[in-house]
Amino acid sequence: MLFRKLLRTAGKYRAQFISMIVMTALGIGVFVGFNTEWYTIERDTASLFERTGFADQRVIDASGFSHDDLEKVRNIPGVDGATLYISFNTVASDGDTVALTVTSDPDVSGFIVTSGEAYDEKNADGIWLSDRYAKENGVEEGDTLTLGYKGLNFTGRVAGLIKSGEYMICVPDPTQLMPDYSTYGYAYVSPAALRQLTGGEFYTQINVKTKLQTKEFREKIDRVFGKTMLTVSKDDTVSYAEAMGESEEGKTMGSILPVLFLAISVLTMVTTMHRLTASEKTQIGTLKALGFKDGTITAHYTSYAALIGVTGTAAGVGIGMWLGWFIMNPNGSMGTYIDMDDWSLHTPPFVWIVLLLINVFLIFIGFLSVRKMLAGTAADALRPYTPKKMRSLLIEKLPLWDKLGFGAKWNLRDNLRHKTRSAMTLFGTVGCTLLLVASFGMKDTMDAFLDTFYNNAMNYSYRINVDTEKATEEDVRSLAEKYDADTCAQASVQIDGQTSLVEIYGISHDTLRFVGDEGGYVTLSDRGAYVSRRVAEKFGVSPGGTLSFSKYGESEEYTVRIEGVLCSMSESVVMTEDYAESVGLKCPAGLLMTKADSVGPDPLIINTQSKQSIIDSFDTFLEVMYTMLVLLVGAAAVLGIVVLYNLGVMSYTERYREMAALKVLGFRDRQIGGLLISQNMWMTLIGVIIGVPAGVGVLAYLLKALASEYELDLHLGALSYVGSVALTFAVSLIVGLMISRKNKKIDMVEALKAQE
Amino acid sequence: MENIVEFKNVSRVYKVGDHEQKALDGVDLSLRGGQMTVILGPSGAGKSTLLNLLGGLDSPTSGTITVDGQDISKLSGDGLARYRAEKVGFVFQAYNLIPTLTVRENVALVSEIARDHLDPDRMLADVGLADHGRKFPSELSGGEQQRVSIARALAKNPQILLCDEPTGALDSETGVMVLKVLLRMTGQYGKTTVIVTHNQNIARIADTVVRVKNGRIQSCVTQTPESVDEVDW
């Protein structure tokens, strides 16, 4: 019997029930979704890393390592596995770049075969090719592939298609945001094949699996080789660092947004349960008088909360799993970025505990609301619930008050009488504006970032990688002259025991611009070096101070004066050739940047990269971003509509009699609707005033969370402000119209028949 | 004097499931301007239905209702609202004041809709509540609330004042007091007044007494009214 009552009551409070379920479901959906996302990234990438023997440390020496060196490393206590390793860019017959990779021990920095033959180290002409690259370029198993390197050609047969942890995020260099398998891929060949191609075995890296801390490992390596070696830990590799960055983003998203939705859901719950039990107070009293035990009645009303909690949670887990799948599937947004074989979704265990707690909390709220109504004797409970008495407000003392129209007074008093409802309405509009501002701001910030770095800072048409082993300083200079190119020399350095990058520029043709810390472009001065924000932060340096570093493999220490801080794509120390010379730092330039329309083939040039190809690569990245933002804007609209509609219906029911009385007096439907809408509009105005700065705050927080990956400056265009505010008002207006349309249906006779 | 209200063959039928409930069944009725009419009848006779139709809260299923030369039975939502705003004042058994507006604001409210409205302070003074203007309805007694409701209805300066059991929720003593106020006011402002009641005494001060039964007019008697003070309440 009581169960039937439960369903009927749920039907009567339809709008509230649905909105609580929707809010709970959205909150839980976002919570489960983003937490599933980051946890899936961590679990599935860890699994791929594990199965392909992703190296923890890389010891690098351009002059090469021998098998003896490998043995020495293997003998270091704490080293679990090591391999001789080399990866160099080759050119495929269609001009694509393929990173050709050899690992002497396939258990370290190896790969998994997704189809075709298993790896065979004796196979001298087998190529194990990235399956994504193969698919993108129509290459199949058994096809013959010719890869060129410095005038040498290696022709082999595609023996198998593979995936590798080392190339999980397959970008040619960190300035490229997204993989582009149509122009860049990777392949593994056996040491035997390497011998065939280059006439010998030559490895520039020893990749190591170890649980040693980076610092400890470095000390041991330096001791073994008797000099400072360049080592790169997995934290500095694109595959690992970027995947963890994505996971961090997921964690941030999974913590801010759900809190917003769940808070709204819980607040809606509080107001609705209170209203429900208040309006059923006499029913509660009747049940009590009939002899139902307090416990039974409590259980009955508590089960409303349980109904909402369980339905919302079930729907939310569904939404969350979908969201997780939507982001984390091989064809989804993450699939274009990360190349893994296993995309099974994983949800962190704490999520289930939190869901349980949320439900317990919701039920507890339900329990508390009935408790209050049940207190006392059956007679007490039978007396109808009396709402708070009207009291004169402080503002009524102001002379301004008398100037207000009756509508304004009616609405203002209504707001103050129903504080929770008003607070909830505010919360809803604030949330809506906040999400919109943050989403639009994210887009503006990204657009400004891309515009600054790709459209304007990158002023070259081609980037030329020169073969520094073959080319003399003179060759590079004449190449630069031929193409009116600017030069760049890059060197890995060690600062305070940590790896960083030094870039020495010779800029005279304005092919590259540098972005200052305060925005705007700066011309590099010869008086000192510049550090990117992340370097400045990491090493605690600021302009006027100094920074010391040493090149890998060398003991000499260079000290530079910090001239300024740059906002940069890479984490680096930047200086001009002249300043580098003045501190005695010399590196051969290996990178040319030119505005030329085309770059002809040249034995000294390893490869060229056009600006367009770099720009194309971030189109996919943008697509991913924009999908996310569209989802967020959608969520904002849903949030606004659901919350405002629910409260609107609540306000409508509460003022039904009053509106009927106004109608009897001769107020037209549109006038009454106008009153309801204007209340909504005023609330929205306040909500917007709070929501805009709150949105900017959330955006700033998000950017800070991303600071380790991108040096982003918050940008918010006027259009975004206007758009967010306008959209919030539009949502509020639509809901207002939806509610005020009901006015026509007010049955005056019916409404006024009932006694107060 | 002219007939200001004219009911011609008016019916109001409610559909309850398959069954048709005739709340009013072919009512013909004329009321003269400036007079007081009392409607009597047993419960469920159709008194409230009649009053609601006259007040523009409801429209007849068939027949025409003419008020001051205007056929209100064909009016739409907004037209009816204008009619209610300009022509009629309503007093209900439940006072139907706006709880979130003060007493004075409840009366002053009519200035938003009625062009010809009267000064709210004067109306409050007339019903003897000049000092209560800043209070909220919940801070008044039932009788006081009903007086506010009368002040509000008359403040619109309507042609017709309609009262549906105005004293029904009050004890008899308070009821008499409120009735006296009501009668004095309608006399003072010369309104066409229709009162639905169970109180036989009120019938004695009416110009016309209409008896309703089973949705039909049973009798319609015009008489010489006694004055309010002559009646022994």
Ligand SMILES: Nc1ncnc2c1ncn2[C@@H]1O[C@H](COP(=O)(O)OP(=O)(O)OP(=O)(O)O)[C@@H](O)[C@H]1O
């Ligand atoms: N909304 C409705 N739906 C169906 N029937 C209705 C409705 N309103 C009134 N009725 C019926 O119409 C008839 C007349 O009702 P009305 O309210 O006019 O009676 P009344 O004379 O005012 O009675 P009372 O003295 O008890 O107030 C009644 O039989 C009632 O049941």
Ligand SMILES: [Mg+2]
């Ligand atoms: Mg009645």
